[in-house]
Amino acid sequence: MKKPTRTPLSACQLADAERLRAKYVERVKESRERGDKPTLNQTEVGERCEWKSPQSTVSQYLNGKVALNLEALVKLSVALDFEPADVSPTLAKGITRAVDSPAKPARNAAAANSSPTDTPFPGGADIEPVDEKYAFVPQYSAKAAAGLGHENPHVESVATLAFKREWLRIKGVNPKNLIVIYADGESMWPTIDDHDVLLVDKSRAEPADGQIFVMASADKGVIVKRLVQSPLGGWIIRSDNEDKGEYPDLMLSRSEINEHRIIGRVIWRGGDL
Known part of the structure; x- marks a missing residue:
C-alpha cells in the first residue's frame, strides 16, 4: 500500500516552528551559561512533555516536519517557559498559560480565573489539567x-x-x-x-x-x-x-x-x- 504523502506545512505553521526553535536555542544558551550538567537538550524537553519518543518528537516540531498543535504548544510552553502566543499567535488565541512551571504562579491571574463557556477555545484556567478541561x-x-x-x-x-x-x-x-x-x-x-x-x-x-x-x-x-x-x-x-x-x-x-x-x-x- 502506498504511503500517503505528508501534507506540507503552511507558511504560518513554518513560522511557528521558527519561533519555537528560537525559544529552544535561547533556553539551551541559558542552560549552558548556568553551567547545567548536562546542558538542556531535545531529549530532556521531550521527557518533560512526557512523549514516548522525546527527542524525535521535539526535533520534528523544531524543524517544521510536523505542525504544532495546541496540546504540544501547551506542553512545550511549560517545558521551555514561554507564553504560547509568543510562539504561535494563531493557536494561542484566547489562551494564557495557567502556570509558567509547576513551581511558579500564573503571570496573568485574571486570565487564569476566567473560563467563559461561550467560546470554543481554552482560557487560562483550562490549561491545567489539560485532558480534563478540553478535548x-x-x-x-x-x-x-x-x-x-x-x-x-x-x-x-x-x-x-x-x-x-x-x-x-x-x-x-x-x-x-x-x-x-x-x-x-x-x-x-x-x-x-x-x-x-x-x-x-x-x-x-x-x-x-x-x-x-x-x-x-x-x-x-x-x-x-x-x-x-x-x-x-x-x-x-x-x-x-x-x-x-x-x-x-x-x-x-x-x-x-x-x-x-x-x-x-x-x-x-x-x-x-
Whole structure:
C-alpha cells in the first residue's frame, strides 16, 4: 500500500516552528551559561512533555516536519517557559498559560480565573489539567470543496485542535464524534470562506433542512453544502454564494439523496476575518 504523502506545512505553521526553535536555542544558551550538567537538550524537553519518543518528537516540531498543535504548544510552553502566543499567535488565541512551571504562579491571574463557556477555545484556567478541561479533536488533511469537489484519495491526521469540553457539552456534541477538516473554494461564501476550519459532527448524518453538511459522492468527491428540502419532498444541494451562474442549485429526488453520503454536519467554522 502506498504511503500517503505528508501534507506540507503552511507558511504560518513554518513560522511557528521558527519561533519555537528560537525559544529552544535561547533556553539551551541559558542552560549552558548556568553551567547545567548536562546542558538542556531535545531529549530532556521531550521527557518533560512526557512523549514516548522525546527527542524525535521535539526535533520534528523544531524543524517544521510536523505542525504544532495546541496540546504540544501547551506542553512545550511549560517545558521551555514561554507564553504560547509568543510562539504561535494563531493557536494561542484566547489562551494564557495557567502556570509558567509547576513551581511558579500564573503571570496573568485574571486570565487564569476566567473560563467563559461561550467560546470554543481554552482560557487560562483550562490549561491545567489539560485532558480534563478540553478535548483534542483530530485535524485531518482532507478538504471539503466549497466548489467542485475533492476526491481526497489519501487522508492523514496532521494535528489536533482543542475545544472546551464545557462548550461542546452546551452544544450537545460528543468529542468522539468530531473531526476537523478544511474548506476549499468560495461557493459557501460568506458563511464559509476558502481555507476555513470546519468542525464536523459525524453523528449527525441525516438530512436536515437548512443545515450545512459535508457530503461525499462518486462524481463530486467531498463537498460542503447546505441542504434545503424541496416542496416535493426531495432535497436541494445549495451553495450560499449568490452567484448561481457559477454555483447553481442541484436538485435531488428522495432516492438521489442516498447517492450522496453525508459525512457529518458542520457545527462550527473558524477562519480569518
